[in-house]
Amino acid sequence: MLDFLRFGIEWLPALLKGVPLTLALWVIAITLGCLLGLILCWARVYGNRLCYWISTVYIELFRGTPMLVQMFFIYLGLPHVGIVFDAFTAAVIAITLNSAAYQAEYFRGSVLSVPRGQMVAARACGMSKWQAIRHIMLPQALRRVIPQWSNEAIIELKFTSIAYTIGVVEITAIAQDIGSRTLDFFQVFLWAGLIYLVLTSTVASLLSWVERRTHVPGVTTN
Amino acid sequence: MTDDLVLDVRDVKKSYEGLEVLKGIGFGLRRGETKVLVGPSGSGKSTLLRCINHLTPPDEGRIFLSGEEVLEKNIDAMRARIGFVFQDFNLFSHLTVLDNVRICQVKVKGVAADVATERAQQELERVGLGDKASAYPAELSGGQQQRVSIARALAMDPDVLLFDEPTSALDPELTGEVVRVMQKLASDGMTMVVVTHEMSFARQAADELIFMENGYIIEQGPPQQLFSSAANDRTRAFLNVIAEHG
Ligand SMILES: Nc1ncnc2c1ncn2[C@@H]1O[C@H](COP(=O)(O)OP(=O)(O)OP(=O)(O)O)[C@@H](O)[C@H]1O
Numbered sequence: 112m113l114d115f116l117r118f119g120i121e122w123l124p125a126l127l128k129g130v131p132l133t134l135a136l137w138v139i140a141i142t143l144g145c146l147l148g149l150i151l152c153w154a155r156v157y158g159n160r161l162c163y164w165i166s167t168v169y170i171e172l173f174r175g176t177p178m179l180v181q182m183f184f185i186y187l188g189l190p191h192v193g194i195v196f197d198a199f200t201a202a203v204i205a206i207t208l209n210s211a212a213y214q215a216e217y218f219r220g221s222v223l224s225v226p227r228g229q230m231v232a233a234r235a236c237g238m239s240k241w242q243a244i245r246h247i248m249l250p251q252a253l254r255r256v257i258p259q260w261s262n263e264a265i266i267e268l269k270f271t272s273i274a275y276t277i278g279v280v281e282i283t284a285i286a287q288d289i290g291s292r293t294l295d296f297f298q299v300f301l302w303a304g305l306i307y308l309v310l311t312s313t314v315a316s317l318l319s320w321v322e323r324r325t326h327v328p329g330v331t332t333n
Numbered sequence: 334m335t336d337d338l339v340l341d342v343r344d345v346k347k348s349y350e351g352l353e354v355l356k357g358i359g360f361g362l363r364r365g366e367t368k369v370l371v372g373p374s375g376s377g378k379s380t381l382l383r384c385i386n387h388l389t390p391p392d393e394g395r396i397f398l399s400g401e402e403v404l405e406k407n408i409d410a411m412r413a414r415i416g417f418v419f420q421d422f423n424l425f426s427h428l429t430v431l432d433n434v435r436i437c438q439v440k441v442k443g444v445a446a447d448v449a450t451e452r453a454q455q456e457l458e459r460v461g462l463g464d465k466a467s468a469y470p471a472e473l474s475g476g477q478q479q480r481v482s483i484a485r486a487l488a489m490d491p492d493v494l495l496f497d498e499p500t501s502a503l504d505p506e507l508t509g510e511v512v513r514v515m516q517k518l519a520s521d522g523m524t525m526v527v528v529t530h531e532m533s534f535a536r537q538a539a540d541e542l543i544f545m546e547n548g549y550i551i552e553q554g555p556p557q558q559l560f561s562s563a564a565n566d567r568t569r570a571f572l573n574v575i576a577e578h579g
């Protein structure tokens with residue numbers, strides 16, 4: 112225990128230097144993934160046949176292959192056809208594209224769970240399809256999706272650690288580096304795990320606060 | 334003659350996958366008139382109402398609202414002038430009662446926010462729910478929800494109101510409050526088409542009773558006349574049955 116604390120005092124400041132990059136990677140990817148996910152969901156639920164198929168193929172492709180393979184493909188594969196990204200950008204793109212596929216499916220499930228009559232009533236009073244989606248369907252679907260979306264957000268937060276494999280200097284990469292210098296992998300990865308745990312539980316409680324704040328009686332997942 | 338018709342439905346036909354549900358329906362409604370539509374289950378009453386505002390676009394026939402034809406290309410503007418009250422209310426669950434009555438005024442008609450609020454409050458008073466403005470739909474009884482949905486339709490200042498069995502989803506003890514609101518609207522001179530089994534409403538408020546069966550209108554006339562001496566056997570049988578149950 113004393114060892115653990117002593118190790119922490121010595122190396123925690125260095126490990127924490129990885130937090131901003133981990134959070135930046137996560138925030139950017141989850142936000143862009145959310146926007147792309149909404150578009151994919153729109154295409155699949157409301158789009159014409161072409162939009163539906165493009166969206167479906169995209170979603171199946173990204174959910175059916177490992178994120179690590181996607182990241183390697185973007186960072187190491189694409190340069191062969193002349194498309195080069197730095198490691199951080201490649202990691203953002205990989206996590207964004209992957210997360211979008213999952214978010215799209217959660218959004219879709221949520222939109223489909225809004226009772227049909229809501230759309231009908233909105234159209235019946237003269238709203239256009241777009242207005243009905245914007246003012247009636249989306250606010251309800253977004254409220255209903257928060258629990259699942261929180262899970263997805265937290266999974267992606269943990270997935271930022273694989274950016275280490277392409278050389279992004281985030282928490283895991285720093286831990287690996289400290290480990291090889293001190294040869295105390297046991298301590299360093301306990302500390303790294305602890306940092307992730309603090310981050311994920313903070314995010315979880317933040318999102319459950321959002322869920323409570325936006326709660327409306329009668330608009331729930333079950 | 335046709336000029337003063339608020340609603341003019343001409344020879345409307347509608348099929349679902351080969352099953353002809355409306356086989357040529359026509360009727361008209363003058364300003365301030367209330368017509369009650371009755372008929373056995375599956376006779377096409379809901380389909381007819383939904384054809385009027387193209388929730389279900391008709392296959393054939395024409396519909397005119399205050400002389401203007403309802404078409405696919407002007408449908409949103411026309412729907413803003415046709416109030417629709419659903420059997421299961423369909424209030425917007427994420428909005429307060431007040432916002433339910435405000436939102437279409439603001440988003441569809443472009444009414445200023447404060448004007449819409451005032452109008453919404455006024456219509457809520459009219460249906461007896463002025464004190465529920467800040468409640469959410471899930472916090473109201475079915476009867477209250479239906480009255481809010483009537484207020485939502487009224488706030489749009491519609492040319493005509495269509496009701497599709499507005500009391501059928503309610504517990505029996507809650508139908509009265511909704512029927513009373515509808516009776517008040519009828520006597521205030523609202524123009525309405527009402528599908529209902531509430532024969533007390535038909536008797537008191539309807540200018541005309543329209544009896545539908547199998548996709549046709551088979552008889553229509555003043556309710557007193559139909560109740561006492563319907564010409565058609567089936568109309569008579571049907572009215573007797575609902576008179577006993579209602
Ligand atoms: N969307 C649809 N697809 C296929 N058939 C339909 C659809 N809507 C209605 N129908 C059929 O059309 C016929 C008329 O239905 P409609 O709902 O208009 O009758 P109704 O007179 O309103 O009956 P009820 O009193 O039960 O409400 C029924 O046979 C019904 O099964």
Ligand SMILES: [Mg+2]
Pocket residue numbers: 378379380497498
């Ligand atoms: Mg019906």
